[in-house]
Amino acid sequence: xxxxxxxxxxxxxxxxxxxxxxxxxxxxxxxxxxxxxxxxxxxxxxxxxxxxxxxxxxxxxxxxxxxxxxxxxxxxxxxxxxxxxxxxxxxxxxxxxxxxxxxxxxxxxxxxxxxxxxxxxxxxxxxxxxxxxxxxxxxxxxxxxxxxxxxxxxxxxxxxxxxxxxxxxxxxxxxxxxxxxxxxxxxxxxxxxxxxxxxxxxxxxxxxxxxxxxxxxxxxxxxxxxxxxxxxxxxxxxxxxxxxxxxxxxxxxxxxxxxxxxxxxxxxxxxxxxxxxxxxxxxxxxx
Amino acid sequence: xxxxxxxxxxxxxxxxxxxxxxxxxxxxxxxxxxxxxxxxxxxxxxxxxxxxxxxxxxxxxxxxxxxxxxxxxxxxxxxxxxxxxxxxxxxxxxxxxxxxxxxxxxxxxxxxxxxxxxxxxxxxxxxxxxxxxxxxxxxxxxxxxxxxxxxxxxxxxxxxxxxxxxxxxxxxxxxxxxxxxxxxxxxxxxxxxxxxxxxxxxxxxxxxxxxxxxxxxxxxxxxxxxxxxxxxxxxxxxxxxxxxxxxxxxxxxxxxxxxxxxxxxxxxxxxxxxxxxxxxxxxxxxxxxxxxxxxxxxxxxxxxxxxxxxxxxxxxxxxxxxxxxxxxxxxxxxxxxxxxxxxxxxxxxxxxxxxxxxxxxxxxxxxxxxxxxxxxxxxxxxxxxxxxxxxxxxxxxxxxxxxxxxxxxxxx
Numbered sequence: 001x002x003x004x005x006x007x008x009x010x011x012x013x014x015x016x017x018x019x020x021x022x023x024x025x026x027x028x029x030x031x032x033x034x035x036x037x038x039x040x041x042x043x044x045x046x047x048x049x050x051x052x053x054x055x056x057x058x059x060x061x062x063x064x065x066x067x068x069x070x071x072x073x074x075x076x077x078x079x080x081x082x083x084x085x086x087x088x089x090x091x092x093x094x095x096x097x098x099x100x101x102x103x104x105x106x107x108x109x110x111x112x113x114x115x116x117x118x119x120x121x122x123x124x125x126x127x128x129x130x131x132x133x134x135x136x137x138x139x140x141x142x143x144x145x146x147x148x149x150x151x152x153x154x155x156x157x158x159x160x161x162x163x164x165x166x167x168x169x170x171x172x173x174x175x176x177x178x179x180x181x182x183x184x185x186x187x188x189x190x191x192x193x194x195x196x197x198x199x200x201x202x203x204x205x206x207x208x209x210x211x212x213x214x215x216x217x218x219x220x221x222x223x224x225x226x227x228x229x230x231x232x233x234x235x236x237x238x239x240x241x242x243x244x245x246x247x248x249x250x251x252x253x254x255x256x257x258x259x260x261x262x263x264x265x266x267x268x269x270x271x272x273x274x275x276x277x278x279x280x281x282x283x284x285x286x287x
Numbered sequence: 288x289x290x291x292x293x294x295x296x297x298x299x300x301x302x303x304x305x306x307x308x309x310x311x312x313x314x315x316x317x318x319x320x321x322x323x324x325x326x327x328x329x330x331x332x333x334x335x336x337x338x339x340x341x342x343x344x345x346x347x348x349x350x351x352x353x354x355x356x357x358x359x360x361x362x363x364x365x366x367x368x369x370x371x372x373x374x375x376x377x378x379x380x381x382x383x384x385x386x387x388x389x390x391x392x393x394x395x396x397x398x399x400x401x402x403x404x405x406x407x408x409x410x411x412x413x414x415x416x417x418x419x420x421x422x423x424x425x426x427x428x429x430x431x432x433x434x435x436x437x438x439x440x441x442x443x444x445x446x447x448x449x450x451x452x453x454x455x456x457x458x459x460x461x462x463x464x465x466x467x468x469x470x471x472x473x474x475x476x477x478x479x480x481x482x483x484x485x486x487x488x489x490x491x492x493x494x495x496x497x498x499x500x501x502x503x504x505x506x507x508x509x510x511x512x513x514x515x516x517x518x519x520x521x522x523x524x525x526x527x528x529x530x531x532x533x534x535x536x537x538x539x540x541x542x543x544x545x546x547x548x549x550x551x552x553x554x555x556x557x558x559x560x561x562x563x564x565x566x567x568x569x570x571x572x573x574x575x576x577x578x579x580x581x582x583x584x585x586x587x588x589x590x591x592x593x594x595x596x597x598x599x600x601x602x603x604x605x606x607x608x609x610x611x612x613x614x615x616x617x618x619x620x621x622x623x624x625x626x627x628x629x630x631x632x633x634x635x636x637x638x639x640x641x642x643x644x645x646x647x648x649x650x651x652x653x654x655x656x657x658x659x660x661x662x663x664x665x666x667x668x669x670x671x672x673x674x675x676x677x678x679x680x681x682x683x684x685x686x687x688x689x690x691x692x693x694x695x696x697x698x699x
Contacts, residue, residue, distance in 0.1 A: 117517040131651035190641040197637040237596035240541030247537040
């Protein structure tokens with residue numbers, strides 16, 4: 001039998017330190033808000049060969065003519081993105097042509113361009129926060145009805161844990177936060193709750209059967225019984241999402257990486273966070 | 288017939304059917320004159336996979352009525368169609384924005400010009416003097432000249448227009464009266480006779496499409512509202528060209544790994560889960576393309592693949608339970624039955640909570656997120672269904688067939 005409850009402090013410390021570092025960086029460095037949230041323009045260019053630093057500098061110089069605050073970044077092996085706040089729809093083709101002529105690029109058009117007004121970003125942000133809160137509230141109600149309120153709260157704390165860890169990945173790696181960020185967070189929510197419920201379901205079943213001597217054994221035993229399932233399911237999920245991360249185009253990669261971490265965190269939290277929280281809370285009340 | 292033989296037949300027939308359907312769906316089938324399209328052929332691809340221009344126009348001004356927005360949408364449709372592309376989609380979003388998707392066009396600047404132009408229609412005489420304007424026209428429709436069998440545009444003018452047009456055609460008979468949209472000459476018909484009835488016919492369109500376009504332009508008139516492009520995206524042709532094969536590769540490798548893992552770890556139940564997973568993939572794809580009429584986008588592909596990885600979860604739950612029952616020394620048949628019934632509450636509770644999250648996203652989420660949630664919810668429901676029905680049916684019949692009785696092959 002796993003000794004999960006006995007080492008509660010270790011699990012909580014690991015998670016808390018990752019989250020605190022993540023939050024500190026979030027405060028000081030901030031999230032790399034993409035244009036979906038901030039508004040602005042992105043132009044992605046496919047170069048014929050991998051651009052070196054001097055090529056990037058050249059592109060930077062050209063972009064600065066259109067927008068002095070423009071940022072130029074290499075993505076993947078042969079793509080370059082230019083991000084700016086003041087590049088207009090009319091300027092994009094001119095900017096591309098200048099770069100195309102400079103480097104003799106084969107492609108007639110930029111690979112991808114995107115300009116979003118600032119009002120849309122605000123809406124999206126509000127929408128993202130709002131829809132997550134509604135989803136969590138409804139899940140809490142469902143779990144409270146099917147199990148008990150304390151299971152619901154423990155599951156929601158595990159969810160917050162996974163969301164914070166996923167956000168930490170965005171902060172650490174400075175992945176641009178766009179509308180796919182919302183999808184990533186909500187997938188992690190869905191996966192994490194799914195995983196936690198399976199463990200709680202086992203605790204409920206074992207508790208009815210009364211096969212364990214005490215609550216500590218009940219939790220440890222239930223976690224152990226569901227462990228193989230937790231591991232196998234996370235493995236099969238990671239097979240497909242990692243394949244996407246390895247083979248996908250750059251926008252898919254940006255989406256897949258936080259998902260991989262979030263899903264791992266979801267598995268971890270259902271075992272090492274949600275169950276101990278439920279144990280500590282219910283045990284205190286009884287003593 | 289014996290139970291054993293019956294079960295063997297049921298299992299074999301189902302397996303052959305699953306493999307056959309999977310083959311037909313993935314590569315299509317041609318039998319004589321009948322052709323069944325493969326799933327790849329009937330799936331509609333989103334703009335991010337096809338390439339094209341995506342524009343969201345914001346309507347300026349408060350309290351714009353539903354009718355005005357609808358009229359604006361129709362006018363934009365006419366203008367977008369004038370760019371000469373099929374399959375363009377113009378929709379009104381919840382926030383009263385007009386979303387325009389034009390596949391196969393990569394010149395956003397030109398598309399914006401076409402959509403946003405003031406749209407002042409004028410008929411001008413040979414001296415560039417304005418004869419009538421868009422306001423004088425009641426209707427423009429497409430018809431066919433009975434004698435020449437050529438497509439024509441039929442014009443109907445209102446009272447003021449009829450009078451002005453009668454004077455003009457009298458003045459310019461035998462000369463050209465050109466039709467201008469803003470400063471662009473769209474047609475230059477010759478006045479053949481004086482028109483006093485307020486009904487005129489414009490000949491000379493090459494085909495019915497051209498006549499339709501001309502009628503559309505004449506009818507379109509000025510936009511009733513001011514539009515500001517809030518979002519403009521162009522997805523270059525190379526992005527989609529790269530995204531499809533790379534996603535396909537990821538899908539094949541990811542699914543193969545999942546299937547291999549299940550077969551190696553769970554042996555016979557694992558192989559049966561792989562058959563159920565095949566049914567699952569076919570079912571989700573079919574529902575997605577035919578019932579939901581969904582459009583496959585890049586995040587949609589990610590959602591679909593993610594759901595495939597998660598789809599075996601219900602099977603894993605069931606097989607783990609069967610293993611536990613076998614370890615308790617129960618017979619194969621009892622263990623399989625108990626495994627399914629014991630795992631059911633977990634499967635239901637865990638999936639329902641996920642579905643709740645998905646439904647909220649479909650309800651409140653914006654554009655791309657909605658599509659992602661839709662594939663996820665469809666996936667979760669289908670995976671529950673296939674695990675509870677397909678896996679159960681196949682596994683029970685396989686156990687009853689007495690082919691392999693060794694409990695080790697079932698995970699004990």
